[in-house]
Amino acid sequence: MNKAFRLMFWGYIFIFFRIQFGIDLLADPIGYYLIYLGADLMTERFPAAKKAEKAAFVGILISVPGVFVNLSEVTGGLWTLYAEGLFIWKVITVYYLFGAWKSAIQNVGQSRLRQRVQITYVWYMGIHFVMMLLTAFSLNVGGNEWSSVFLFFSLMVIAMDIVLLALIAALRRMDWETPIELDESSPET
Amino acid sequence: MKIQPFWVLMAIAVVSWIANYAYAESTKLAHPIFLDHYIDVWREESPELSLYYLANKEDRSMIQWVELGDWQGAPLHFGTGPEFEEVEHYGRYSLRRVTLQMDQPSAMTEAQKFREITVNFTDGATVQTEIGQVTVQPPYDYDGAQPFTDQSSASGEYEKTQLLPGEDVTIESVKTSFDDVLQNQFFIKLYMREHSLDQGTLPEGMSEYEEKSWQNVPGIDVRTAQFPFDMKKGERLTITSAADLKLRGVMQMDIEVAGKTAANEPFTTIANYISYPQFTLEEIKQLIKKRTEAKSNE
Numbered sequence: 001m002n003k004a005f006r007l008m009f010w011g012y013i014f015i016f017f018r019i020q021f022g023i024d025l026l027a028d029p030i031g032y033y034l035i036y037l038g039a040d041l042m043t044e045r046f047p048a049a050k051k052a053e054k055a056a057f058v059g060i061l062i063s064v065p066g067v068f069v070n071l072s073e074v075t076g077g078l079w080t081l082y083a084e085g086l087f088i089w090k091v092i093t094v095y096y097l098f099g100a101w102k103s104a105i106q107n108v109g110q111s112r113l114r115q116r117v118q119i120t121y122v123w124y125m126g127i128h129f130v131m132m133l134l135t136a137f138s139l140n141v142g143g144n145e146w147s148s149v150f151l152f153f154s155l156m157v158i159a160m161d162i163v164l165l166a167l168i169a170a171l172r173r174m175d176w177e178t179p180i181e182l183d184e185s186s187p188e189t
Numbered sequence: 190m191k192i193q194p195f196w197v198l199m200a201i202a203v204v205s206w207i208a209n210y211a212y213a214e215s216t217k218l219a220h221p222i223f224l225d226h227y228i229d230v231w232r233e234e235s236p237e238l239s240l241y242y243l244a245n246k247e248d249r250s251m252i253q254w255v256e257l258g259d260w261q262g263a264p265l266h267f268g269t270g271p272e273f274e275e276v277e278h279y280g281r282y283s284l285r286r287v288t289l290q291m292d293q294p295s296a297m298t299e300a301q302k303f304r305e306i307t308v309n310f311t312d313g314a315t316v317q318t319e320i321g322q323v324t325v326q327p328p329y330d331y332d333g334a335q336p337f338t339d340q341s342s343a344s345g346e347y348e349k350t351q352l353l354p355g356e357d358v359t360i361e362s363v364k365t366s367f368d369d370v371l372q373n374q375f376f377i378k379l380y381m382r383e384h385s386l387d388q389g390t391l392p393e394g395m396s397e398y399e400e401k402s403w404q405n406v407p408g409i410d411v412r413t414a415q416f417p418f419d420m421k422k423g424e425r426l427t428i429t430s431a432a433d434l435k436l437r438g439v440m441q442m443d444i445e446v447a448g449k450t451a452a453n454e455p456f457t458t459i460a461n462y463i464s465y466p467q468f469t470l471e472e473i474k475q476l477i478k479k480r481t482e483a484k485s486n487e
Binding site: 081129139141142 | 206246
């Protein structure tokens with residue numbers, strides 16, 4: 001499990017960061033592949049990770065064209081749609097990862113961790129949702145106030161990416177070897 | 190099965206995207222659209238010309254060079270800065286200004302008027318369009334007679350210029366190079382206390398509101414004034430000018446006051462009229478419509 005989380009951690013870093021030298025050196029397909037491997041490892045103990053595995057697999061395929069185009073410099077048209085599609089798929093993949101992680105932390109004594117995961121989930125999804133709406137309306141709206149709001153939420157998205165990485169790191173540090181004693185009293189999310 | 194709120198949010202996001210994208214594509218400009226300009230340029234070494242145009246907000250192309258007839262020019266290079274400036278934002282469009290360095294115009298004794306421009310952009314697009322009118326004036330005679338000892342201007346509701354002659358003069362004409370192109374859209378009134386407060390006939394083409402205020406401006410419409418008329422030393426001439434409220438154009442016009450001194454020396458004095466348009470989004474759409482309809486009539 002330790003290794004699984006390590007793979008997911010690095011996978012997300014590849015998707016999150018972008019070092020552009022002609023092509024994106026921290027390429028998304030590689031990131032999705034790492035997440036795919038991590039989720040695959042996780043399914044041995046937690047079958048709920050299967051969905052995350054599938055989402056990551058799709059991510060590998062659809063993110064390939066993005067390696068060759070600097071998506072932050074596109075000016076409209078189909079590349080804009082594609083870039084947003086990748087963004088949406090990243091959010092969906094993370095949604096399934098959350099599902100997998102939640103299923104793995106149903107133990108007694110993990111309620112604080114469950115809380116942390118839930119709060120992270122709400123914030124991550126909330127901010128990304130607002131960002132999706134902003135980018136949609138940015139096609140037709142502009143001006144200085146709008147740009148300020150847009151910039152603010154762009155930074156918030158980056159903050160959420162970092163918070164997510166911190167969560168994955170925390171999950172990895174947990175003791176995964178002792179036998180599970182399911183927490184019967186807490187509702188399964 | 191309870192529908193997860195996550196998927197509801199995703200559906201909302203996707204629908205917003207599709208709706209915005211469809212709208213943006215349907216209102217996209219095929220190529221940038223230029224405003225109407227009414228500009229007088231002096232035939233100097235290399236005159237500068239500032240043009241305003243409307244582009245799609247995501248359009249990153251810049252103007253490479255322009256042609257007014259045979260007269261060419263290219264944007265001034267401000268170091269590594271962008272070669273246009275965004276002046277205003279109108280939803281999906283951005284109004285931009287580019288300052289061009291024009292070549293020296295060919296020598297001619299008369300004013301040259303250009304009503305069309307060809308613009309080449311960095312993305313390969315070439316636009317040939319109406320531009321309003323750019324007039325190249327013959328060189329100003331700095332050694333000519335200068336009979337006015339005082340020339341002051343003020344902007345308020347209307348642009349006003351006052352001329353005070355230091356000697357007796359005869360005024361032969363007051364006109365602009367845009368009199369034909371801006372007929373019934375640009376108005377000039379002349380006032381001298383010693384002459385008439387007579388209003389004459391009201392100019393046609395003014396909107397109702399402006400008519401009422403314009404009525405109260407002292408003086409007579411330049412079109413009904415009797416030329417030539419005399420001014421004695423010390424008699425002040427007030428020139429008030431106004432554009433139709435519905436006119437939306439970039440105006441940098443010279444009002445030319447021409448005449449002779451008592452010693453029969455000809456003179457030309459210039460009063461400026463400068464105005465930049467303020468658009469509403471509706472007016473922007475009308476401009477776009479006007480230009481695209483003109484294009485399809487070609």
